[in-house]
Amino acid sequence: MTHVVEGQALTQDYVISAGMFGKPKLLRAVKGANFAVEQGKTLAIVGESGSGKSTLARIIALIDPATGGTLKIDGQPVAIGRGRVPRELRSKVQMVFQNPYGSLNPRQKIGDVLMEPLMLNTDMPASERHDRAEAMLKRVGLGPEHFNRYPHMFSGGQRQRIAIARAIMLNPRLLVLDEPVSALDLSVQAQVLNLLGELQEEFGLTYVFISHDLSVVRFLADEVMVMNKGDVVEQGSREALFADPQHPYTRQLFAATPVTDIEAIRARVARRQAMRLATSAP
Amino acid sequence: MSLLTIRNLTVRFATSTGSFTAVDGIDVHVDAREVLAIVGESGSGKSVSMLAVMGLLPDTATVTADEMTFDGRDMLAMSASERRRLIGREITMIFQEPIASLNPSYTAGFQIEEVLRLNAGLSSREAKKRALELFQAVGIPEPERRLASYPHQMSGGQCQRVMIAMAIATNPRLLIADEPTTALDVTIQKQILDLLMTLQEEHGMALILITHDMGVVAETADRVVVQYKGKRMEEADVLSLFEAPKHPYTKALLSALPENAVDGKLPTVSDFLIEELPQ
Structure with missing residues (x-):
């Protein structure tokens, strides 16, 4: 079985401080990432x-070409150079960005936002584009009355729904989600995560989900890859990684994540009370 | 009390x-x-x-x-x-965006010394000394060098430490x-x-x-x-x-934590008694 997306030894270098004389300095932002994701998995x-x-997300989403290594989509190696990404490939890979306030054009109506990918990448007639966009609005929990509104008329959560709708307009195989819920309130985050789960099941989508929030990752990931300073320090199934993190950096991340466990709160409250008694005693 | x-x-x-x-x-x-x-x-x-x-x-x-x-x-x-x-x-306050809370055109040292001179009534010389102590107290690495740094030369975490140092400079009660x-x-x-x-x-x-x-x-x-x-x-x-x-x-907020998912679904606020909330 072929994987929807596969990366072999992917690297990315950026040139920093290239003076007029002297050697340009390189920063290796991704130092060899290997992964493979099956269809319908995250x-x-x-x-x-x-x-x-x-940086890795931008490589996978075909926005930036990698400096080294191979990226395969549906088993086919992709090389994006200077030219545009071919239509067929762009239809397969779509991206949702972190900030729903920055990723929608403020002067573009929502309907046009959703129809644009179809206009650019397919030869669909206008009436069909319109129908599809309306259906998609409904699918992500908005209504046809939102079709002619502008982004500023929506809340952050609604905008992220619109960004997700735009990304799946072309029936992609792979969705790259770069911190899609980190700018949202907790209860809105829950709605968007639920929506992502439903859509994955319904359309058989494969997700590459970028996050710094381990509780969100635990909720929706199948495989987890932990990165630190360009290195992949640990990689494995969600169960294995959360049950027994191996790398010190992963452990450090776990230790820093706030716990809402009742027993942990009880212990902390007791510690504070004991300390108070100690300081207030003469 | x-x-x-x-x-x-x-x-x-x-x-x-x-x-x-x-x-x-x-x-x-x-x-x-x-x-x-x-x-x-x-x-x-x-x-x-x-x-x-x-x-x-x-x-x-x-x-x-x-x-x-x-x-x-x-x-x-x-x-x-x-x-x-x-x-x-x-009463002092710190904010969400530490980098935006500091004035980009002055060094961190200048900004904390200003607080110490105006609000704690120290002389410039005392303020310099105290600023260094405060930077050490909030765990800023290389405090001498950081006093002369501008906000854009520091990370978000470091800027927040500078903000905290400024906020505790006057020994506030709140x-x-x-x-x-x-x-x-x-x-x-x-x-x-x-x-x-x-x-x-x-x-x-x-x-x-x-x-x-x-x-x-x-x-x-x-x-x-x-x-x-x-x-x-x-x-x-x-x-x-x-x-x-x-x-x-409150129940809704707590159950919306991803660690509280039930069967791969997260309860949302609307799943709870929405009519009890003010409109």
Whole structure:
């Protein structure tokens, strides 16, 4: 069985401080990432700022070409150079960005936002594009009355629904989600995560999900990849990784994640009370 | 003993479509040496109520309250100069965006020395010395070098440490932290929260932590106030809140944590008794 997306030794170099004289300095933002994701599964890439997770996401989403290594979509190696990504390939891979306030054109109506990918990548007639966009609005929990509204008339959660709708307009195989819920409130985050789960099941979507939030990752990932400073430090199934993290950095991430466990709160409250008694005693 | 007491605080904003009530009759009190968390989502009025205390709201805002006292002093009856002696000295505040909170055109050292000269009444020489001590106290690496750094030369976590150093420079009795770790990575968040808790304990100051993150609440608070659409939904000590939340909105917030998923689905606020919530 072929994988929807596969990466072999992917690297990305950026040139920093290239002066007029002297050698340009290179920064290796991704130092060899290997992964393969089956259809309908979710690979979560976890790391902090500077870990290279978003750089890797941009490679997988065919936005930036990798410096080295091979990226395969549906078993076919892809090489994107200077030219545009071929229509057929662009229809297969779509992306949802972190900030729903920045990723929608403020002067474009929602209907046009959803119809644009069809206009650019297919030869569908206008009336069909319109119908599809309306159906998609409904699917993500909005209504036809939203069709002619502008992005500023929507809340953050609604905008993220619109961004997700735009991404799946072309029936993609693979969706790259770069921190899609980190800008949202907790209860809205829950709605969007539920929506992503439903859509994955309904359309057989494969997700590459970038996140720094381990509780979100635990909720939806099948495979997890932990990155630190460009290196993949640990990789494995969700069950294995959460049950027994091996790498010190992964453990550090776990230790830093706040726990809402009742027993942990009880212990902390007791500790504080004991300390208070100790300081207030003469 | 209650340090800050606010009764029936209402904040209205004049907008082009009429008056909008952002905070609707909120009561807040915090005791000395206590950590109070105010929890809510965007639009719950959690920041606005504290900005009202600090007097940081724009002119379009109308603030009314039946009572607003700090340490027995009536803040509503205070003259502007009395208020200035209180705000920034006994009550200080830090914000969500640490890099945006600092002035980009001055060094971190200049900005903290300014606070020390104006609000703590130190001479320039004393201020320099104290600034270095404060930078060490908040765990900034290479403090001498960082005093001469501009905000853009530092990371978000470091800028937040500078903000905290400025906020504790006057040994305040109350520190208000408005989403202090929301813009930071989880390992840095942990460091900043640990720092705030250590300083709170060492200095014996009260801390009001405004947040939307129930995880942060669980790790820091003594007592919690839950706000929704400008109204107070529930108030409880942290253990009772997590163990037995009373209000449906609190239950909804807690069950929306991804760790509480049921059969691959997350309960959302609308799954709970929505009619009990104010519209």
